[in-house]
Amino acid sequence: MSKIGIPRTLAYFLYYPLWKTFLDELGEEVIVxxxxxxxxLDQGVKDAVNDACIPIKVYHGHAAWLRDKVDFIFSPRLVSVRLFGDFGTETFCPKFLGLPDMVRLTVDKLPPLIDTRVGIKKDPKEIFNIAADIGDVLGKSAADCKKACRKGLEVHKKYQKLLSSGVLPPDAIAQLFPNEPETNNKVRREEHQRQRLVRKPNREEAGLNIAVVGYPYAIYDDYINGGILGLLSKENVQVFTQDMLSDKVLNRQAKHLLKSTFWYFSNRAVYGGLHYMKQKRIDGIIHVTAFACGPDSVVDRLLEIEAHRHSSKPYLSITIDEHTGEAGIRTRVEAFIDMLNYRRDKI
Amino acid sequence: MKKGYLGVDVGSVSTNLVVLDPDGKLLIKKYLRTNGKPIQTVQEGLYQIGQEIGEEIEIAGAGTTGSARYLISLIIGADIVKNEITAHAIAASSIDNEVRTIVEIGGQDSKIIIMRDGVVTDFAMNTVCAAGTGSFLDQQASRLLIPIEDFGSYALKAKNPVRIAGRCAVFAESDMIHKQQLGYNTEDIIAGLCEALVRNYMNNVGKGKEILPPVMFQGGVAANQGLVEAFRRYLDMPVEVPEHYGVMGAIGVALMSRDASRRKGATGFKGFNIQEISFKTTSFECKGCSNACEVVQFYENSELLARWGDRCGKWEV
Incomplete structure (x- = not known):
């Protein structure tokens, strides 16, 4: 049995249940x-190349935290998970493509990385080949890998169901793996219980409904975004994110654009934003974007233009970087909420 | 005694205090430098106001805004704590309820607020760049040995504003030096700087915003006539500077304190003589987890009133 480390950032927020179940079923020990x-964050900023965006720097920090505690670090090279878009070449952002190399070359004394290439563009069944490749590294048989992968996909489905019922990813993960001490710290559990009581769209007179879109690793990482979801929930705001929408609903938005972007997470954020802009019960849209993110220079502007054009829904863009002060985010969020409340009173 | 409403705006550079009468008319204003000491500055400002009008005015409501709004609300006993954007919007529309664009430039931040039919519909603040804010102008004025108060009038005397790079304060400065070395006169350079700042503001804060008249320009930097002119030229529309442009945030929150204290039925205001109370803050690094939050403790005399700075909330009083 090997110890396998998973950094709690980037694709973790969407695929952890799949990865964890798969590795568990193979009899490995997962450490997050x-x-x-x-x-x-400090460690990541120190290790990573200077001009990377903050989420990439944070990933370096997580990898460094894991290095003396595990035998492998699970860092699959996420290339593409579907054939989609105008050229059929929707990929992850270039930094994801080079992530395992970047981490390996900049963080000292790392254990071996499991950096299997994930390209599932043509056929969903390709995932079983990827599972077998990973199993190969760990010395597992192809048959075992297939079985473990099936189990993983089952749990992944459950996870997506939880998300589409309106549960936020960290809470959904805590529900699926209640006994995991690290995943499920006490604060998180209490938060989750509190949120379960209120997780319904706010009706007219009650609080506001705000869609928060952006990359999962920007909106669900409370540390790097100054706790924006917590700030909103304190103000009695019900939060909706693109990850609560099914692929079908998201992809429907593609035809409203002249052209989609090339990047998987970017498209999800854009489509999620577009969808919520058309929802009557949504009072406003917040886009959380990472400073120095290349794709976001397109995404942010696109969302802003669409917000003005389609619905004149109030739109706020919040930029995060390693120097972000909580105060700045708080001021903007408070002003945004005031604005929505005044508008609502007026109508 | 007549009733008055107090608004306090504590920003990075200046601390502004105003008292309004129940109709929203300004009775007194104080514009002080914060000098990194928000607590003492507010104590001093309140004491001055108390000396001048404390005999005839009774404070019936108080509010705070600005980056130190939470800290100062504890000190004065505020009835309402509001962010600067809402405060500026309320103040501007109290002067001109038709206003559709508010340009606000303060010591270290700048913002644009778009209003339609008296309601804020969009806003933006400067993100990672402070070029074009008051601090930068301050610094350049002292480098040119010109009192900041005269900076604007120099710009107005210019015949041919020089083009200065406005992307970044550091580049703007080296560009200015370069232009000086080439022999351009100071007036033209200062006017060029004003134009560069407006360009920077429009490309950064004002990017993508629908700017319609009436435009109101407020914040301490609106004192600079050169900049007002540069905005007029760039926007090609009239730009109005309200009489009390420097204290608009404080006015806004004073107006809001009127409603807040009415709702509450009483004010929490502690009085003008809070100089006699000793306020103290101490801080420590929490060892609870690897976040190592710097927790601030706030004492009134020796009583612990509040703690903040912790991310998890375990130190809340």
Whole structure:
């Protein structure tokens, strides 16, 4: 049995249940790094190349945290998960493509990385080949890998169901793996229980409904975004994110654009934003974007233009980087909420 | 005694205090430099106001805004704490309820607020760049040995504004030096700087915003006539500077305190003589987890009133 480390950032927020179940079923021990903290961020900023975006730097920090605790770090090279878009070449952002190399070359004393290439463009069944490749590294038989992968996909489906019922990813993960000490710290559990009581769209007079779109690793990582979801829930705002929407609903938005972007997570954010802009019960849209993110220079502008054009829904863009002060985010969020409340009173 | 409403706006550079009468008319204003000491500055400002009008005015409501709004609300006993954007919008529309664009430039931040039919519909603040804010102008003025108060009038005397790179404060400065070395006169350089700042503001904060008249320009930097002119030229529309442009945030929150204290039925205001109370803050690094939050403790005399700075909330009083 090997110890396998998973950094709690980037694709973790969408695929952890799949990865964890798969590795568990193979009899491996999964160790997840703790939620991003100052220590992890500082380490990542130190290790990573200077002009990377903050999520990539944070990933370096998580990998460094795991290095002396595990035998392998699970860092699959995410290339593409579907054939989609105008050229049929929707990929992850270039930094994801080069991530395993970047991490390997910049973080000292790393254990071996499991950096299997994930390209599932043509056929969903390709995932079983990928599972077998990973199993190969760990010395497992192809048959076992297939079985484990099936189990993983089952749990992944459950996970997606939870998300589409309106549960936020960290809470859904806590529900699926209640006994995992690291995943499920006490604060998170209490938060989750509190949220379960209120997780219904706010009706007219009650609080506001705000869609928060952006990359999962920007909106669900409380440390790097100044706790924006917590700020909103304190103000009695019900939060909706693109990850609560099914692929079908998201992809329907593609035809409203002249052209989609090339990047998987970017398209999800754009489509999610477009969908919520058309929902009457949504009072406003917040886009959380990482400073120095290349794709976001397109995504942010696109969302802003669409927000004005389609619905004149109030739109707020919040940029995060390693120097982000919580105060700045708080001021903007408070002003945004005031604005929505005044508008609502007026109508 | 007549009733008055107090608004306090504590920003990075200046601390502004105003008292309004129940109709929203300004009775007194104080514009002080914060000098990194928000607590003492507010104590001093309140004391001055108390000396001048404390005999005839009774404070019936108080509010705070600005980056130190939470800290100062504890000190004065505020009835309402509001962010600067809402405060500026309320103040501007109290002067001109038709206003559709508010340009606000303060010491270290700048914002644009778009209003339609008296309601804020869009806003933006400067993100990672402070070029074009008051601090930068301050610095350049002292480098040119010109009092900041005269900066604007120099710009107005210019015949041919020089083009200065406005992307970044550092580049703007080296560009200015370069232009000086080439022999351009100071007036033209200062006017060029004003134009560069407006360009920077429009490309950064104002990007993608639908700017319609009436435009109101407020914040301490609106004192700079050169900049007002540069905005007029760039936008090609009239730009109005309200009489009390420097204290608009404080006016806005004073107006809001009127409603807030009415709702509450009483004010929490502690009085003008809070100089006699000793306010103290101490801080420590929490060892609870690897976030190592810097927790601030706030004491009134020796009583612990509040703690903040922790991310998890375990130190809340």
């Amino acid at each position: 790094s703790p939620p991003t903290s100052r220590e992890i």
